[in-house]
Amino acid sequence: MRTTVEKQARRAIIQYAFFRWENAVIIGLMVLLWFFLPQPLPGWPVWGWPALGILGVLAMVVATLTDVETGVKVQIELAQENFNPRKVVDPQLRQEVEKALEYQRRIAAYISKQRAGVLRDRLQDTAGQIGDWVNNIYQLALRLDVYRRDPLLAQERAAVPRELEALTSRRNLEPNPEVKKQLDAVIESKRKQWDSLNALNNRMEQAELQLEQSNTALATIYSQVQLINAQDIESGRSDRLRQDIQDQIARLNDLVSSINEVYDYQGAGLPMS
Numbered sequence: 001m002r003t004t005v006e007k008q009a010r011r012a013i014i015q016y017a018f019f020r021w022e023n024a025v026i027i028g029l030m031v032l033l034w035f036f037l038p039q040p041l042p043g044w045p046v047w048g049w050p051a052l053g054i055l056g057v058l059a060m061v062v063a064t065l066t067d068v069e070t071g072v073k074v075q076i077e078l079a080q081e082n083f084n085p086r087k088v089v090d091p092q093l094r095q096e097v098e099k100a101l102e103y104q105r106r107i108a109a110y111i112s113k114q115r116a117g118v119l120r121d122r123l124q125d126t127a128g129q130i131g132d133w134v135n136n137i138y139q140l141a142l143r144l145d146v147y148r149r150d151p152l153l154a155q156e157r158a159a160v161p162r163e164l165e166a167l168t169s170r171r172n173l174e175p176n177p178e179v180k181k182q183l184d185a186v187i188e189s190k191r192k193q194w195d196s197l198n199a200l201n202n203r204m205e206q207a208e209l210q211l212e213q214s215n216t217a218l219a220t221i222y223s224q225v226q227l228i229n230a231q232d233i234e235s236g237r238s239d240r241l242r243q244d245i246q247d248q249i250a251r252l253n254d255l256v257s258s259i260n261e262v263y264d265y266q267g268a269g270l271p272m273s
Contacts, residue, residue: 030049030053090145093145103130104134111225122242133245136253164190164191
């Protein structure tokens with residue numbers, strides 16, 4: 001996701017560099033001067049104003065492409081589009097996503113204000129890792145949102161225990177060995193379904209706690225990023241911060257993967273091994 005956002009950001013920055021309103025003003029002014037003041041000085045060439053207009057546009061493009069704050073602004077806008085909180089229906093989960101995006105925006109804005117150098121380069125790499133972190137928070141919130149709003153899973157969680165109890169009672173009273181054998185197979189299948197439902201529910205409870213913990217950790221990272229200076233790079237403090245972020249990303253990624261695995265098994269009606 002980070003690579004995708006970075007590619008989108010590069011394309012968006014290039015488009016923005018060429019099509020920003022200042023370039024339109026430069027071109028419009030050039031055209032007016034070319035028609036109404038074609039020779040402001042003796043010997044002024046006919047291509048003088050177009051040449052100045054092209055130079056002005058190129059200068060604006062170069063300034064845009066090399067401006068860190070513009071790059072950060074575009075990347076944040078793309079992140080807001082890719083991780084759209086409005087796709088999360090549950091208000092509580094949507095709030096968690098919005099909170100994560102706000103921390104990402106603030107961290108990126110802080111980094112963009114740093115002077116060019118090793119410190120800013122390290123912090124920009126940290127910002128890229130934060131993008132991976134927010135992506136996992138978003139994926140986790142989407143899964144939880146779907147789970148909370150799934151009426152079929154809610155019905156199964158309520159119905160399967162009753163069905164198991166009824167089947168077990170019927171099996172205990174059934175005198176026919178063949179029918180008992182068939183009932184045993186059905187009961188075994190229902191138990192596997194119940195185990196799968198429980199596994200999914202446990203993962204989702206874990207996900208709810210992890211989502212809250214991840215945003216708390218993200219708030220801590222936001223504070224730590226503002227405290228890092230050039231001396232901290234030499235001391236290894238920035239490396240420890242990056243490792244903390246990587247640990248959080250790995251933990252979230254593992255949880256999202258395990259939820260997808262359990263959810264896909266449940267959705268396909270297959271028992272968990």
